[in-house]
Amino acid sequence: MILIADSGATKTDWRLLHQDGTVEQAKTIGFNPYFISADEMVRHMREHLMPHLSGPPQTVFYYGSGCAAPEKNAQVKGAIATLMPDAEIHVQNDVVAAARALCGHEPGIACILGTGANSCYYDGKDVGAQLPNLGFWLGDEGSGGYLGKRLLTDFMQLELPADLHEKFLKRFPGTNRDALLQRLYSEPMPSSHAASFAKFLFDNLSHPYVYQLVYDAFGLFFQKYVEKYDRAKEVPVHFVGSIAFYYANVLRQVANDRGLTLRNILETPIAGLTLYHQGEI
Structure with a gap:
């Protein structure tokens, strides 16, 4: 399974893609690392994201505002890894999200x-x-x-x-x-x-x-x-x-x-x- 996140200043849209083509959806607050700590991100994801996932993803593609700087990118990646330690995690900024979503x-x-x-x-x-x-x-x-x-x-x-x-x-x-x-x-x-x-x-x-x-x-x-x-x-x-x-x-x-x-x-x-x-x- 692949988990995709698009995180802005106020909200994050999540999609869990299954091999049979089904898609699960979830929504949480936004996780801009300039405004929220890794601990806060972990706590909120544990309470508001994990209960909505039917199983652990093998791969996570996280796109978010504030993730361009390497240290902020690492902060977000670490928070996700705390809850999904076996997943392969990719963190990109919102510009890459726009490019892939729009241009394919x-x-x-x-x-x-x-x-x-x-x-x-x-x-x-x-x-x-x-x-x-x-x-x-x-x-x-x-x-x-x-x-x-x-x-x-x-x-x-x-x-x-x-x-x-x-x-x-x-x-x-x-x-x-x-x-x-x-x-x-x-x-x-x-x-x-x-x-x-x-x-x-x-x-x-x-x-x-x-x-x-x-x-x-x-x-x-x-x-x-x-x-x-x-x-x-x-x-x-x-x-x-x-x-x-x-x-x-x-x-x-x-x-x-x-x-x-x-x-x-x-x-x-x-x-x-x-x-x-x-x-x-």
């Missing part, structure tokens, strides 16, 4: 567009190149965090159209400068808080201001995270993540306008990862 065994550019943003060039087997990601404060163009930040900035600086400003106040009463700065600068996960405002943009996407804001943000994403790859206009571009999934129509329009071939858009990688690994049973 074909070359392409795999992009992540959810709370944050990222991309890589994938040669069909390995991640061949990756542009630097500067995170919420200095980058993440096109992401939910970026869209929310743009909306909040325009609201606080009285640059929203009057009708949208009124809608925003009704949707988020009590929003003010001091509370906003406290939440973004002094509390954990500011990108997630900013991204929570992206739903307001989606609900008002037919408004010219909102459409242009989203269109321009996606244009920046392609400029900074896609078009710098040498083969950007020769290979398909794929996306995974909630922002890409729900704003797919705008994303496809921007890609078309920039002469790019946009193919697969997935909300999460787990289905694609399941297909990728089924041939290894």
Whole structure:
């Protein structure tokens, strides 16, 4: 049996693949090693994952945010090995998950567009190149965090159209400068808080201001995270993540306008990862 995990900041999707083709599913919290210790990971998996598995897997493929650094990779691998000592364990970061889920065994550019943003060039087997990601404060163009930040900035600086400003106040009463700065600068996960405002943009996407804001943000994403790859206009571009999934129509329009071939858009990688690994049973 093969156990696959796709772990993000808030949740982890698990799939246990059997030789007869059946698939078991489970869900736990996210296990970013920058925010959770190995002991906490072991405890939570013992309580919330192991009871849902019908038997011990022979191989584990774990894909997670925060797993790029060797020491964090080893931390996650050690935690899994505590509960599955006989399994062969492979730990990869979320960019590899996106590449395998989206591209399979074909070359392409795999992009992540959810709370944050990222991309890589994938040669069909390995991640061949990756542009630097500067995170919420200095980058993440096109992401939910970026869209929310743009909306909040325009609201606080009285640059929203009057009708949208009124809608925003009704949707988020009590929003003010001091509370906003406290939440973004002094509390954990500011990108997630900013991204929570992206739903307001989606609900008002037919408004010219909102459409242009989203269109321009996606244009920046392609400029900074896609078009710098040498083969950007020769290979398909794929996306995974909630922002890409729900704003797919705008994303496809921007890609078309920039002469790019946009193919697969997935909300999460787990289905694609399941297909990728089924041939290894």
